[in-house]
Amino acid sequence: MKKTGKIESGDVFVDIFSLFTLFGGLAFFLYGMHVMSSGLEKMVGGKLERILKSMTSNKFKSLALGAVITIAIQSSSAMTVMLVGLVNSGIMQLEQTVGVIMGSNVGTTLTAWILSAAGIQGDNVFMRLLKPESFAPIIALVGIVLILSSKEGKKKDAGSILVGFSILMTGMTFMSDSVSPLADMPVFKDILVMFQNPLAGILLGAIVTGIIQSSAASVGILQSLSMTGSITFGMAIPIIMGQNIGTCVTSLISSIGTNKNAKRVTAVHVYFNVLGTVICLSGFYALNAFFHFDFIDQPISTVGIAVVHSLFNVLTTLILLPFSKQLEKLAKITIREKSTKEELLDDRLLLSPSFAIAECRNLTVKMAKTARDSMLTGIGLITDYDAKTADLLTQREEEIDLYEDKLGTYLVKLSSKSLSHSDSNEVSELLHAIGDFERIGDHAVNILRVATEIHDKGLAFSEDAQNELKVLTQAIVDILNLTVDAFEKDDSALASRVEPLEQVIDGLKLELKNRHIRRLQNGQCTIELGFVLSDILTNYERVSDHCSNVAVCIIQIKDSVMDTHGYLNEIKTAGGQDYTDAFNLYQKQYQLPVSHQQELAEVSVP
Known part of the structure; x- marks a missing residue:
């Protein structure tokens, strides 16, 4: 009796250690999923985000796009959270997200197929190489070599992806090994009998997935259990469907505190998975009642789970895609509360830094255009006050200040994240640019004050001063348009044309001041008009300086060099043929007209 007790006690300890291994494998x-997803996201950057917004006008494009992006970032939960953030920011509309959500569910099935490699059986060399315990160490070695041999860039990101994938597959192996002793335990078989009921299976799948917030991980656990031979098709099918419902927990949490449209994204996600489960499960058991499927009581393999997982998501999508408008209406009926104010940038996007950076750039481009338009409006008010x-x-100035405040705070948060080399450079560029665009907005307000003074006091420049000011004004308009275009397109070739024009503007300002002094000396102008002209010239020059700063930032950020003053000094002293040609061209383009005083001087010369 004592001997038997010791054996039973030992078995208990074996089971406890198996449980530890199971949770360790899950960790x-x-x-591994997190590392791999982060690496994939850094490699694709904000390109997917830009495509996401531009290709969601058609539901079939949205479907394909949702699948592709989910495959790229290996997380349907991250995809849905991203959509909630984009809608909450007002960047996307609810109707654009429905197809993407459906495509995301299809894209997430790839993970189950990758994990099914753990169940491959066979003793030949090729089959053994397909097992995770064989290829995972090799992949990890290649990944580590890439990480250590490159300081930054896409090679390091690729290394992170490989290491993450290796850790993921190692975790899958741990989980598989930990549950293998359960196959011979009567208690385990008794527990499984409870999940012969489909509703219990759905509930189990939803709860486990909701707790760990990863449908991929819960599918991996199920695939590990299937290797014991104790999981049948009848047990697995409801659990897989429940897992899809459980994955909605992440989007439900992310929608807390959002506006009504963002909450409706989550509602669409929940309705899609719940209705898909009801339709597919009802259809399956209805067909089983007539045809009595023999496989329902047979053990399911890891590949079988991948097949069921894919079939369920593809069928659900095919059935509900034609009713995407109805899903949208159902979400609107469910979520009726008053809308909260849309956020310019949603913190949920910080979970996907590359996407967040792309949104920051989009918003900075809006800020740049608003600052430019403000300056052009101010210039127009000088001659035509309204x-x-x-x-x-x-x-507009208040709007620009809001942009700077929100973008500055958000970009600082982003800079603390783990960023790729290119993403880190882009954050630096944006942080520099928003300050210059904000200052351009300030100078627009200064020009407004000058225009108001001219209007209120009934001041008027002489004909010569007006003609000269038109030339400088056109140069300022052109440098503003050139700078904003270069920034929007992130075009260093366009940016390189800004500095020569800025130098020409400096020369124009100096010449206008000299001409004004001569007119003042000859009694052709007043001191009061001189102060007004000086204010205009000073603001014009400073606007061109800020344009120069933005352009230099665009050029230098690609080389990770931010010594703006050093770069400008080098350009001005050494220059180059391209710079010289552009400078000479601008000088001819913006020549000041000959003043009446100069004409008289030329006539008086014998």
């Missing part, structure tokens, strides 16, 4: 799995237009300019 490896989740961490009170309503002046009020509009003031409103």
